[in-house]
Each structure stands twice: as structure tokens, then as C-alpha cells.
Amino acid sequence: MTEALEHAVMPPVSDTDPFAHEILLDPEPLHQALREAGPVVYLPRYDVHALARYEHVHAALVDWQHFESGAGVGLANFRHEKSWRPPSVLLEADPPRHDAPRRVLREILAPPALRRLRTTWAALAEQLVDQVLSEGAEFDGLTALSEAFPLRAFPDAVGLGPDGRENLLPYGTMAFNSFGPRNDLVAADAHRVAELSVWVNAQCAREALSEDGFGAQIWAAADRCDLTYEQAPLVVRSLLTAGVDTTVHGLAACLYAFATHPEEWQRLRERPELARTAFDEAVRWQSPVQTFFRTATTDVTIAGSLIPADTKILMFLGAANRDPDRWHDPHRFDLSRDPSGHVGFGMGIHQCIGQHVARLEAEALLTALARRVKRIHLTGTPRRHPNNTLRSWASLPVRVQPAA
Numbered sequence: 001m002t003e004a005l006e007h008a009v010m011p012p013v014s015d016t017d018p019f020a021h022e023i024l025l026d027p028e029p030l031h032q033a034l035r036e037a038g039p040v041v042y043l044p045r046y047d048v049h050a051l052a053r054y055e056h057v058h059a060a061l062v063d064w065q066h067f068e069s070g071a072g073v074g075l076a077n078f079r080h081e082k083s084w085r086p087p088s089v090l091l092e093a094d095p096p097r098h099d100a101p102r103r104v105l106r107e108i109l110a111p112p113a114l115r116r117l118r119t120t121w122a123a124l125a126e127q128l129v130d131q132v133l134s135e136g137a138e139f140d141g142l143t144a145l146s147e148a149f150p151l152r153a154f155p156d157a158v159g160l161g162p163d164g165r166e167n168l169l170p171y172g173t174m175a176f177n178s179f180g181p182r183n184d185l186v187a188a189d190a191h192r193v194a195e196l197s198v199w200v201n202a203q204c205a206r207e208a209l210s211e212d213g214f215g216a217q218i219w220a221a222a223d224r225c226d227l228t229y230e231q232a233p234l235v236v237r238s239l240l241t242a243g244v245d246t247t248v249h250g251l252a253a254c255l256y257a258f259a260t261h262p263e264e265w266q267r268l269r270e271r272p273e274l275a276r277t278a279f280d281e282a283v284r285w286q287s288p289v290q291t292f293f294r295t296a297t298t299d300v301t302i303a304g305s306l307i308p309a310d311t312k313i314l315m316f317l318g319a320a321n322r323d324p325d326r327w328h329d330p331h332r333f334d335l336s337r338d339p340s341g342h343v344g345f346g347m348g349i350h351q352c353i354g355q356h357v358a359r360l361e362a363e364a365l366l367t368a369l370a371r372r373v374k375r376i377h378l379t380g381t382p383r384r385h386p387n388n389t390l391r392s393w394a395s396l397p398v399r400v401q402p403a404a
């Protein structure tokens, strides 16, 4: 990654605004243009260097020594401007400070620790699918399934109280908008920042959490001195910030994929053990988290282009996940491919720590649906909702054909 700095080449320049609505709603043309322009593209509008090829996005993600997270993983540089909230001790931290919270949460969210949730969530998914189908074959797949399932499963697993759960999605949406520039999307949420933050922060307190959820386990780690008592509520906050919208739009990506690829739905129905692969392929294909930034710790070169110390690089995860140099027929949603290696969950020391939780939710919902539903048809044009970071949806109108 670091060649002789004195031989640095000038990267191509693009005046694009990746955070403009029309691009957020349909990012693929920009992704292709950036991949083709070169390994590094300078975006003067934001004074950032952008990476859109798989090779270079991957390389930057795993090189935490040169590309730090502690200065924020959005456009804002925390060395020069204050974040809208105290930084995350996971997402917005580097080793060594990052390591203890990471170790604690990794244990709590590891596959063996999730085993007891599998039967609970399978039953919950059956129940939800039964209920939705009993109310009719036509519904909005986004609200009825993609939102409803995580909102029933995840807050209970964390140990949240019953009140105020409707704040979870708006808080997450706001947090993901905050990684972008201070544009109209951020302004639209501004009047709710204080209220939503107060609610979320209150849920992170030990007293607010049940005794048997992820939240209680985080506090128990503080009792063992694996974490400080200052870190514990912030680790709970990470769960509440990163754990809901991401899964909702990942599940929506699955529904959209299967509605538009009926042969792949048929394949899943025949082999429901493909549910996890299907989820990962949907995450590759749609990349619910589209972008993250890093900050150069020193002057560093990428493919010969100089990235000055203390400047931001913008990694297009969604573009890397459809790079034709890495993926065969990249725009195809294809259950026969091996999607592992996609960067939809990131890569390296910050790779999504909740991915096993998300896969378990997807497995529960998709297998319940596969048993009961023969086909998923779109009944209208699905609508996207612009977000500075998330590839998110506003509606996914579907009609399902119940299985005999």
C-alpha cells in the first residue's frame, strides 16, 4: 500500500456528489464510473479520496494502521469537529482502545451464544408469517416482514423494556445519515436528535435492561473488569444503533431479490438450508450499508496516489461488492455463487460483529416464508428511501401465493 511517496501520481478527479438524492436512490451508475475511472478517485466537493474497486476497498478495510476509525467513519473528522454524540467505543475506535469492547461483544454475539435464540426466533417467524398471511396475500413486505420481524426479535434479545421501541428505527436512520455530509437528510432529522438520543441513552442503563439479554451480559462483563463501567452503556448503544435498520434493509433486500428472481425462490424452497447463503448474497447484491470512511494516519499511497495524512477516504462497499474483476456476473442475484468475501459487513478488525445475529434472523424469517409461500410477486414499484449510508427502502408492495 505504501510505495515511495515522491513518485505519487495524480488520481482522476470527479465532481460527483455521492450523497445527492438521485445517486443515493440509484447508485450503480456512479459505482461503475468510479470503478472504471481508476483505483483512487479524488472528490473535491468533499476533499476525500474514493475507492470503488474490490481490491482497494478490501485493502483499506484491513489496513487499520494506515486507515484509522478513531477520527470517525463518516465524513466528519473528529480530530477537528465534535461528533453529534460521544464516539462509539467499537466503530469509532482503534486498537488498543477498541480491543476490550470488541472482545466482550464478540463473545456475546458469537454463534454458540446465539444457539438458544434459534428455536425462539424460528417460532416467532412462524407466528409472524402465519399472522401476516391470515390477514391477506397482499401487503407491504417492508413493514409487514422486514421491519416487523427484527422489531419483535432483536429488542427482546437485547433486553429492552416495552416502551419506546418505535424510536429504534428513527434513531438508526439518523445515525446512518450522520456519516454523510450535513445535507438535507441530516437537517430533516435534526429536530429529533435530542429526544431520540435521550431515549436511546436511557435504554443503555443497567436498570433499563432485563436480566437475561445481551445488554445484561455487557454489564456483567464490566463487573468482571473486562470492560469499564463507562464503556458498558456505550457498547449497549452500539447494539441499538447498528442492530436494527441494517437487518431491516438486509431482509428487505432478500424479499426484493426473491420477488424479482422467482427461480431463486424456488431453489430456496427446495433447499431451505440455503437461507444463510441467500442472506449473504442479498447483502452482497444490495449492500445495505453502502459506504464508510476512514482517515489516513500518515501520508500514504494507494495504487500510487498520495492520500495526505489526516484526510478522509471514502470506501464504496456496494461498488466493491459488484466489481466485475472480483465477481462473475456481479449484478446477478445468484444462490449458486459463493458470496463469502463480500465487504457488505466490512472486513478486518471492524467487520460487523452482529452478522451472526442478522444471519439467524434471516434464516428464521426466510425458512418460515419458504414453507408457506410458493411465490412472491411485486404488485407495484418498490420505493427506495434516501439515506446517506443505507441502501434503504420506503415500501416493497408484494402479493404472495400461499403454498398448498
Ligand code: OVM
Pocket (backbone or CB within 6 Å): 088, 089, 090, 091, 092, 172, 175, 176, 237, 238, 239, 241, 242
Ligand atoms: C456503533 C455502530 C456500529 C456499526 C454501525 C453503526 C450507525 C453504529 O457502534 O454505534 O451505524
